[in-house]
Structure formats: C-alpha cells, structure tokens
Amino acid sequence: MNKRKICVVITARPSYSRIKTTLQAIKKHSKLELQIVLAGPALLNKYGNVDDILHNDGFEVKERVYTMLDGENLTSMAKTVGVGLVELSNVFFKLQPDMVVVIADRFETISVSIAASYQNIPLVHIQGGEITGSIDEKVRHANTKFADIHLVCNNRAMETVIKLGEDPGYVFNTGCPSIDLARNVLKNPDLNFDPYKKYGGFGSKPNYQKGYIVVMQHSVTTEFGEAKLQVEETLQAIKDLKIPTFWFSPNADAGSDAVSQSISYYRSHYDLSHVHFFDNMVPDDFLRLVYNSICLVGNSSMGIRECSYMGVPVINIGNRQSGRERGCNLIDVEHDKQEIVNAVRFWQESERPNRSFVYGKGDAGKKMADVLATVKLRYSKILQFQDEKPVYNSSPIRLKRSARQKHKAA
Numbered sequence: 001m002n003k004r005k006i007c008v009v010i011t012a013r014p015s016y017s018r019i020k021t022t023l024q025a026i027k028k029h030s031k032l033e034l035q036i037v038l039a040g041p042a043l044l045n046k047y048g049n050v051d052d053i054l055h056n057d058g059f060e061v062k063e064r065v066y067t068m069l070d071g072e073n074l075t076s077m078a079k080t081v082g083v084g085l086v087e088l089s090n091v092f093f094k095l096q097p098d099m100v101v102v103i104a105d106r107f108e109t110i111s112v113s114i115a116a117s118y119q120n121i122p123l124v125h126i127q128g129g130e131i132t133g134s135i136d137e138k139v140r141h142a143n144t145k146f147a148d149i150h151l152v153c154n155n156r157a158m159e160t161v162i163k164l165g166e167d168p169g170y171v172f173n174t175g176c177p178s179i180d181l182a183r184n185v186l187k188n189p190d191l192n193f194d195p196y197k198k199y200g201g202f203g204s205k206p207n208y209q210k211g212y213i214v215v216m217q218h219s220v221t222t223e224f225g226e227a228k229l230q231v232e233e234t235l236q237a238i239k240d241l242k243i244p245t246f247w248f249s250p251n252a253d254a255g256s257d258a259v260s261q262s263i264s265y266y267r268s269h270y271d272l273s274h275v276h277f278f279d280n281m282v283p284d285d286f287l288r289l290v291y292n293s294i295c296l297v298g299n300s301s302m303g304i305r306e307c308s309y310m311g312v313p314v315i316n317i318g319n320r321q322s323g324r325e326r327g328c329n330l331i332d333v334e335h336d337k338q339e340i341v342n343a344v345r346f347w348q349e350s351e352r353p354n355r356s357f358v359y360g361k362g363d364a365g366k367k368m369a370d371v372l373a374t375v376k377l378r379y380s381k382i383l384q385f386q387d388e389k390p391v392y393n394s395s396p397i398r399l400k401r402s403a404r405q406k407h408k409a410a
Helices: 013-028 051-056 074-095 109-117 136-146 155-163 177-186 195-199 221-241 256-269 283-291 306-310 337-349 364-374 401-409
Strands: 004-010 032-039 061-065 099-103 123-126 149-152 171-173 213-216 245-248 275-278 295-298 314-317 330-333 383-386 389-392
Touching: 004 013, 004 074, 004 364, 013 032, 013 099, 013 123, 013 177, 013 283, 013 364, 032 051, 032 074, 032 364, 051 061, 061 074, 074 109, 074 221, 099 109, 109 123, 109 136, 123 136, 149 155, 149 364, 155 171, 177 283, 177 306, 177 364, 195 275, 195 283, 213 221, 221 245, 221 256, 221 295, 221 337, 283 306, 295 337, 314 337, 330 337
Parallel strands: 004 032, 004 099, 032 061, 099 123, 123 149, 149 171, 213 245, 213 295, 245 275, 295 314, 314 330
Antiparallel strands: 383 389
C-alpha cells in the first residue's frame, strides 16, 4: 500500500510550534509520508529562522521557498502573497503530494491554499473557525473555504466552520497541537537552561532569578499606522515597572519595522538595563521560560492557547486576539501604560490562575495524523473519491417541462 504524501508548509516561527507534534506523528505513521516545505519569514534569521531547529529535531526539509519581500508594510505583504503563490505552485507540482496542510491564519498562508486548490490537491486547514482581529480573521476564513478537510481546536471553532457551509463529515475537533508541547513541558517545567548562554540576544543581562516578565507583542495589520504608539505604551510600562524582562522580536507583519524602531529608540534614550531582547527560542525552551515567569505580556495567541493550558498569567493587549476562545488566565487591557502596569502588579500579588482545557488535553498531533491517514480524499466540495471513481454527492436540479419551455422562450 502506498503511503499518503502529506506536504506541510511552514511559513513562520510560531507555525512550527503549532505543528511540531503533528509532524512527529505523521513521520511515525505507517501510512503517511511527510514532506516539509519552508517558506516566507520562516527562512529569515531576522524573524527566527526555523531551518536549524527542524534539523535538530530530526526533520528533513524537502523544499525551501524564499518569498518574503522586505519593507514590512501593507504593499509588501500583498506582494509576498503573490510571490508565494508562484513559487509554491511549482513546489507542489514537483512534490505531487496527496494532501497539503496549511496552518492557521498568517497573511502569507493564503498563497498555500490557492496554489494547492488550483491544482486539485486536497487541502487540509489547521486551526480554522476561530475569531480574532487583524487581517488574520479574513485569511483564516478564506483558508477554511479553500480547504477540503478541517482540523479544528475546539467545539466553538467546529461550529463556526460548519456554519460557514463546510461539510460536518470533514470537520474534526482534534484539539490544538501546540498544547501537546505544553503538556510535555509540564512533565519537567523547571527552567533548566541559561537563556543568555544558549540564545545570546542583545541588551543587558538582568538577574531574573527572583522573577521576570516575558513580552511578545506583534503589530496589528488593520491598525498599521498605530504600531509605533501601541508598542511605546508597552515600553513605557516595562520601563516604569523595573522588573527583569525578556522581550521577543515581533512577527513579520506590516508595522513590525515601527515596533523594532521604537525598541531601538527606547534602548538608546531610556534606562532599559532590566530588559533583554531575543529573536527566537526552540518551542520547549520558550514554554519553560513563559511557565516560570510572573506573566506573559503582549498580544500573542500563545497567551490564549498554551498559557491557558499551563495556567500562566497573561496580560492581553489590544484587539489582536478579540473573539478567540479563552480560559481564565487573561487580563484584557488597552494600549495604555497604566493599565499594563496595574495588570502586572495584579498578577504579582495574585495566585496563578486555574488551568483550562478549551484547546485540548495534549494529544492533538496523533489525532491529526490518524485523520490524515484515514479520511476520504477530495478536492471539491461536491466531488468525492470513492473506490477511485468520482461520485457526486447531490443530484442535478431538473426543471419541470413548463419551466424549461419558459426558460427556452426567454
């Protein structure tokens, strides 16, 4: 029996942590063959090149596709999608996968969906059906409509995908594979490495042994012109708090240049000797770092997913995650220095929140691989494959004779 070739396209640093356990499960599965394609910002050191991380984790990269245009503005985002569409179309033609997996909702993922769908390759979408802000909202639902098979993270997302008109028989609630990593980390959650020695980074090296904050704040593409002012509110709060802080670089979205420039300005003009900056960490180390922190500050979906599962306090800033299913570990604040300061002080004085299992219990990777190995393949919402012969799900609409005559006369 031939193995099904599953092509997984990883386009950004966070996407790898969302899919790692699924990649492991596909690789081990007797009926599946894994094809990994790296594209876009996932290949750039500036945003946390994941190529070396994949190699160290025992994965082979089949193709590398350089699609990311510099500029980090709205126009370069649109052009990046165009370049990705051209290049990924060639890659899929070469690899001839049985299925292509598109992950979540980053802007460049829409090129994955179009390139696969237009070549009649069954498309699998992971993490569809969730509600948020930014351009991600449009891209996520667009990926859902392109996709033939849906692997969602919770019941609410499943209901949303079905309401969008998708066949319930092709929507599977598997949980979120990033929770699998969190589950493994909780077996040994101690911070068992020196962040400075292992990852370098830049800035001062504050003593973090008595408590620290982790910041991960991305620009919001639908609020492109406000990125500088928004991150400066967070910088002001961190400056005033004087708590040791690990700050991670933003994603490659429009407005990230403004975020980086504001960070550079504050480092030059204010005392940030208690702050250290990193570009990237392997997922397990990053989860341990966050787990042992006072709280996570910013607008990353990690605060909604992994942190809720681990019971890590989170200060969620702005609208980037608005509408997403969540646990009880979040305090929502506006882009306001004093609100951020007050929220950090609240978590300093409070007990850790209860854990939440809204995104699963840590077995999503295996569930996803099992679905990919057994689901009936299709590349049309009408046409399905049964015994290698096309069968239509619905009968054609037949007009009554009188209606046909009127239609012909017209």
